[in-house]
Amino acid sequence: MAPAPEAGGGEPGCRLYLITPPALEPARFADDLARALDAGDVAAVQLRLKDVGEDALRRAIDVLRPVAQSRDVAFLLNDRADLAVQQGCDGAHLGQTDGDHAQARKLLGPERMLGITCHASRHLAMEAGELGADYVAFGAFFPTATKQAEHRAEPEILEWWTEMFELPSVAIGGITAENCAPLVRAGADFLAVVGAVWNHPDGPAAGVRALNAAIAAA
Numbered sequence: 001m002a003p004a005p006e007a008g009g010g011e012p013g014c015r016l017y018l019i020t021p022p023a024l025e026p027a028r029f030a031d032d033l034a035r036a037l038d039a040g041d042v043a044a045v046q047l048r049l050k051d052v053g054e055d056a057l058r059r060a061i062d063v064l065r066p067v068a069q070s071r072d073v074a075f076l077l078n079d080r081a082d083l084a085v086q087q088g089c090d091g092a093h094l095g096q097t098d099g100d101h102a103q104a105r106k107l108l109g110p111e112r113m114l115g116i117t118c119h120a121s122r123h124l125a126m127e128a129g130e131l132g133a134d135y136v137a138f139g140a141f142f143p144t145a146t147k148q149a150e151h152r153a154e155p156e157i158l159e160w161w162t163e164m165f166e167l168p169s170v171a172i173g174g175i176t177a178e179n180c181a182p183l184v185r186a187g188a189d190f191l192a193v194v195g196a197v198w199n200h201p202d203g204p205a206a207g208v209r210a211l212n213a214a215i216a217a218a
């Protein structure tokens, strides 16, 4: 999940971080995922299935992890650091109520990534940085139909974070090709998206192309 090198050797650029749709059938979704990843630059994929049991989650990881990893795209698991380690994921993303972050950091070790939700809180982000998170996630920046988001973030928090710290930031929540420019200009290292890719009217590949074009133009 490396930052994009900027042409001309300037500041690293912003990259896409895809989160899976809330429900999926792994074998069928594997084709959609492959097409999306082959459509343009994607730094990471997060498997986020909130409504399935552990067996189904393991099966989904087994099918989808190789699709990402074979393309050098990091594969992270939502909510479960333990399962991320057991199943060979590249990391885990944890929210504020997803268990003990310090324990998760230990479990994941230095090789696997830990991402932490920080909503719109500078305090939570500094705490996450102190305990060794690999990125901090701010949001939701825009209204989203994917999740009942209880926190609203403004681009200023990305500017502040980028000026103060080197740890990468992720922006999430209602992000589309049409509205992402202020987040890119504010210094977001990654844009995490669900709907803008998987619900794109011309398909996921078109969603990835549109977002990468918007990032490049920002």
Ligand SMILES: Cc1ncc(COP(=O)(O)OP(=O)(O)O)c(N)n1
Pocket: 019, 046, 048, 050, 078, 079, 093, 094, 095, 096, 097, 098, 115, 117, 137, 138, 147, 170, 172, 192
């Ligand atoms: C990259 C990224 N940022 C934020 C979230 C939200 O995590 P969380 O607050 O734990 O909510 P759920 O995703 O578990 O509903 C995320 N998943 N990924």
Ligand SMILES: Cc1ncsc1CCOP(=O)(O)O
Pocket: 139, 140, 143, 144, 145, 146, 147, 149, 172, 173, 174, 175, 192, 193, 194, 195, 196
């Ligand atoms: C998981 C999550 N956390 C905050 S907003 C959100 C959903 C993002 O999905 P979308 O890109 O469709 O708004």
Ligand SMILES: [Mg+2]
Pocket: 078, 079, 093, 094, 095, 098
């Ligand atoms: Mg969570």
